[in-house]
Amino acid sequence: MNANDIITLAKSHYGENEAIELEHAIEVATKAHSGQKRKSGEDYITHPLQVAAILIEWEMDIDSVLAGVLHDTVEDTDIVLEQLETFFGRDVAFLVDGVTKVSQARSGMRELSSYLPTTKDNLAKLLIAVGQDVRVLIIKLADRLHNMRTLNHMPHDKQKKIARETMEVFAPLADRLNMGRVRVQLEELSFKYLVPSEFIKTKSLLESRLKKSQRKLNSVRREVIKRLEDEKIEFKMDGRVKSVYSLYKKLDRVDGDIDRIHDLIALRIIAKDLDTCYLVLGVLHDLYTPLFERIKDYVAQPKPNGYQSLHTTVQTSTGQVVEFQVRTREMHEYAERGLAASFHYNETKLTDAYKQGTLAELPADLSWIKDLQLTAARAGKGQAFDAEKFRMNLFSDRIFIYSPKGDIYDLPRGSFPLDFAYRIHSDLAARTSGCKINGAMKPFSYELQHGDHVEILTSKTASPKPTWKNFVSTSHAKEKLRLQLSRESRGILEVVTDRFRRTRKK
Numbered sequence: 266m267n268a269n270d271i272i273t274l275a276k277s278h279y280g281e282n283e284a285i286e287l288e289h290a291i292e293v294a295t296k297a298h299s300g301q302k303r304k305s306g307e308d309y310i311t312h313p314l315q316v317a318a319i320l321i322e323w324e325m326d327i328d329s330v331l332a333g334v335l336h337d338t339v340e341d342t343d344i345v346l347e348q349l350e351t352f353f354g355r356d357v358a359f360l361v362d363g364v365t366k367v368s369q370a371r372s373g374m375r376e377l378s379s380y381l382p383t384t385k386d387n388l389a390k391l392l393i394a395v396g397q398d399v400r401v402l403i404i405k406l407a408d409r410l411h412n413m414r415t416l417n418h419m420p421h422d423k424q425k426k427i428a429r430e431t432m433e434v435f436a437p438l439a440d441r442l443n444m445g446r447v448r449v450q451l452e453e454l455s456f457k458y459l460v461p462s463e464f465i466k467t468k469s470l471l472e473s474r475l476k477k478s479q480r481k482l483n484s485v486r487r488e489v490i491k492r493l494e495d496e497k498i499e500f501k502m503d504g505r506v507k508s509v510y511s512l513y514k515k516l517d518r519v520d521g522d523i524d525r526i527h528d529l530i531a532l533r534i535i536a537k538d539l540d541t542c543y544l545v546l547g548v549l550h551d552l553y554t555p556l557f558e559r560i561k562d563y564v565a566q567p568k569p570n571g572y573q574s575l576h577t578t579v580q581t582s583t584g585q586v587v588e589f590q591v592r593t594r595e596m597h598e599y600a601e602r603g604l605a606a607s608f609h610y611n612e613t614k615l616t617d618a619y620k621q622g623t624l625a626e627l628p629a630d631l632s633w634i635k636d637l638q639l640t641a642a643r644a645g646k647g648q649a650f651d652a653e654k655f656r657m658n659l660f661s662d663r664i665f666i667y668s669p670k671g672d673i674y675d676l677p678r679g680s681f682p683l684d685f686a687y688r689i690h691s692d693l694a695a696r697t698s699g700c701k702i703n704g705a706m707k708p709f710s711y712e713l714q715h716g717d718h719v720e721i722l723t724s725k726t727a728s729p730k731p732t733w734k735n736f737v738s739t740s741h742a743k744e745k746l747r748l749q750l751s752r753e754s755r756g757i758l759e760v761v762t763d764r765f766r767r768t769r770k771k
């Protein structure tokens with residue numbers, strides 16, 4: 266897309282004045298970057314232009330798009346922030362400054378290993394930079410997406426390094442912002458560069474499988490459409506194919522047996538409101554046999570990133586297993602575009618509230634952003650904060666665990682059953698005598714897996730043991746256990762002392 270295409274695209278999204286502003290920004294950026302080339306040999310300006318195009322495609326507000334065009338000017342050209350503020354206003358200058366700070370913090374991190382606790386300082390800078398305005402994160406994601414799309418022009422070692430960073434930092438970030446579509450794009454591209462042989466293998470496995478199941482699936486699709494029409498339900502249906510990377514991850518969990526994966530294709534039904542969604546679910550369960558342990562109500566219990574949808578897996582009379590995802594238009598929008606959907610160019614209401622600092626206007630379940638902003642404000646005033654803690658919150662891989670009542674808890678990957686117990690209640694945890702995972706007894710050393718159903722068994726006589734220290738990994742559980750053990754040992758000490766006194770009295 267060249268400058269003219271982008272201006273034309275912008276005209277269909279924004280007002281006349283905004284399009285003129287965009288033209289101006291493109292002019293300024295083109296002049297500033299003139300003479301600079303990308304690794305591909307193209308003029309450098311192609312990169313900021315594509316970043317802006319991505320932001321328009323995500324339907325971001327005009328300030329973000331302008332900042333996208335200008336995002337590399339302060340770092341790589343003679344342009345200074347004050348000029349941007351004069352030309353395009355405080356907001357745009359603020360966003361460009363944030364993006365610049367993120368890249369500066371990053372260039373300080375030579376190796377990926379520097380994301381480990383040793384570079385608290387760089388990470389603190391990064392978090393402070395992004396914490397000031399969440400749109401900075403979204404612009405960074407657009408920047409990264411375009412760099413990943415053009416990664417083939419980079420030398421091999423750099424490709425791997427950038428791909429790994431994308432996989433470990435930017436894809437989880439997109440996930441935390443519930444920007445599902447972007448997360449998948451970033452993961453697919455990273456995977457392709459990180460383990461090319463596995464990417465090709467998994468991709469062809471997926472394609473041959475899809476060819477095989479397509480015909481059967483089409484008949485299910487027709488059957489469902491007919492039934493929903495008979496019931497006079499308004500809906501839209503499409504299919505989503507599992508991404509190569511998520512298939513690769515899942516294959517690992519089922520010992521490479523693709524027959525055990527039932528959601529290669531999921532049929533997605535979009536209904537007009539929540540009542541209709543539940544109605545559709547009822548129709549599906551009437552038509553086919555539901556696999557009850559696979560019904561997931563993410564509407565009643567949204568995922569921590571705010572994702573909402575009803576999922577069910579059913580078996581047809583011919584033995585075909587199919588996953589359905591049922592949701593409203595709004596849920597669908599939010600699942601695909603996540604936080605970016607909140608800055609829609611048409612919905613200035615939220616953007617304005619956000620700019621005025623009315624943080625409560627942010628979508629529910631994104632409280633970590635609020636935490637981040639509060640922390641950034643505190644750090645800005647020179648008060649101490651724990652960057653490592655926020656790194657964990659932002660970037661670590663989370664798993665979802667179900668309680669017997671069906672409540673969903675999110676825990677860090679690598680958690681044990683006792684971590685789950687302490688998460689529910691430390692008094693409950695203290696009386697733990699055993700645990701059942703998906704209905705079967707497991708030892709305390711069992712590492713919880715995403716989607717596990719966990720039941721904690723208790724007994725009145727059970728008490729915390731020092732050996733439990735080996736079976737907790739979350740800091741919350743460790744701290745609670747430490748307190749309980751010290752109380753316990755104090756208790757034992759009292760008994761011993763008491764007995765000692767009594768013996769002496771004799």
Ligand code: MN
Pocket residue numbers: 312336337408
């Ligand atoms: Mn860039």
